[in-house]
Amino acid sequence: MDESFTDPQDNHNAPADHDGPLLEGEATLSFELRRPFYMPEYHWHQQIEVNILYQGTLTYTFNHTDVLIESGQLALFWAVTPHRVRKTSDDALMGIINIPLNMFLSWPLPQEFVQQIMNGGAISATHADVISFAENQRWMATYREGHQIRNQIVQEEIFLMLRRLCSYNYDVEMFSFMRDTALHHTxxxxxxxxxxxxxxxxxxxxxxxxxxxxxxxxxxxxxxxxxxxxxxxxxxxxxxxxxxxxxxxxxxxxxxxxxxxxxxxxxxxxxxxxxxxxxxxxxxxxxxxxxxxxxxxxxx
Missing domain, CATH: 1.10.10.60 (Homeodomain-like)
Known part of the structure; x- marks a missing residue:
């Protein structure tokens, strides 16, 4: 496995928390391949987030509920759900795909799947048959080139990846994307x-x-x-x-x-x-x- 990825030190530690509307800078498809890092605070954003864990383990917390993601699994959710990485192993390596909401909703995916995501569902599945490490790297490298036609092909391939995911058995846990009153969110x-x-x-x-x-x-x-x-x-x-x-x-x-x-x-x-x-x-x-x-x- 190629060990080229973004080091967490290059990300200025955890991302800044949001206070109010969630949407600035979130209109384009984006990719990361890096070590996950502990997040002391919840954060949220508008995109559909796909996390693929290639090695190690991490524990996500959604509104005070823990979800363990292990090597070989992917997790997909609408990131308006307050979430944070509570725990991660030293060897963890994760691919992240952030899909703009409008792009996700424009794809003809199964209605049940879309509604599960839009109503606070966190989808988890084995990624081996859905997306490979090499595909993740290729998509990330292609998008950095900024070639319009190839970028469009990447978008279509991600849509097909989600269609493939829907054809397999997957687990779904439902969470409220509301900020819990304990978070004291205005x-x-x-x-x-x-x-x-x-x-x-x-x-x-x-x-x-x-x-x-x-x-x-x-x-x-x-x-x-x-x-x-x-x-x-x-x-x-x-x-x-x-x-x-x-x-x-x-x-x-x-x-x-x-x-x-x-x-x-x-x-x-x-x-x-x-x-x-x-x-x-x-x-x-x-x-x-x-x-x-x-x-x-x-x-x-």
Whole structure:
């Protein structure tokens, strides 16, 4: 195994804790390969975090609950969940992939998997059949080159890595991404309301709901609910609702022969025309083209 990795001393020890909105500098895919280090405080950020432990052990703490990650395992979670490394062995070596939330939500991954992640799930699995050390190194080196086409290929390969992960058995532990009251975080109520909004959208996105319905469910004024959600997640309630509906439609397009107009309605779009416009804007292709591409990938 190549021992070239980022030394923790080059990272100025643990990352700085956040206080307030989580989103600055988190819009691009990023990679690390380094020794994990003890974090005295919780931290959180908006990205989907993938940790691959190549050797050694480490113990993560999610809101006061310990999770042991051993050599040969990967862990994946939405990093708005407060987390810190509580313990690590001297020989631990870890690959880290931070996936922007919008990128993750744009991929046609199984709906159950996406909802588990978006509702506070920490996925763990054996990584040997999912991602290799050599792949991790190649992705990191390629992204440093900044070549647009090759970067796009890396993004597609990471999507396929997650699809591969979903095809295997994996474990999931559910955590609240709310800051526990014991953390004395001033935004506790705001995060609690955002989680309630996410839960409601996860369970009702394929129905004819509006922002007003979502705000009423959490007993907030619609304008305040929209401002709170956008400030904390850097995506509007409407955008997130559309993303969830389009992902629902992608699954149906890939795995059923239902007419596209029916899929639009079953995904929560009131009018097929609004579905076609949103799908094309979000994915860059029509629903018909997406279905044809999915069928080609299955037969390739």
């Amino acid at each position: 935004h506790y109520t705001g995060y609690k309301n955002v989680q309630l909004i996410l839960d409601y959208i996860a369970n009702h996105h394929n129905q004819d709901i509006k922002v007003e319905d979502i705000a009423a469910h959490v007993k907030l004024h619609p304008k305040y609910a929209m401002s709170l959600f956008k400030n904390m997640l850097s995506v509007s309630i409407r955008q997130y609702l559309i993303i969830m509906r389009i992902n629902h439609a992608k699954v149906l397009l890939s795995n059923t022969r239902h007419p596209i107009k029916n899929i639009a309605i079953h995904s929560g779009f009131k009018y097929p025309s609004s579905f076609f416009a949103a799908f094309k804007s979000h994915t860059g292709m029509t629903p018909q083209a997406f279905r044809a591409q999915s069928q080609q990938q299955k037969t390739a």
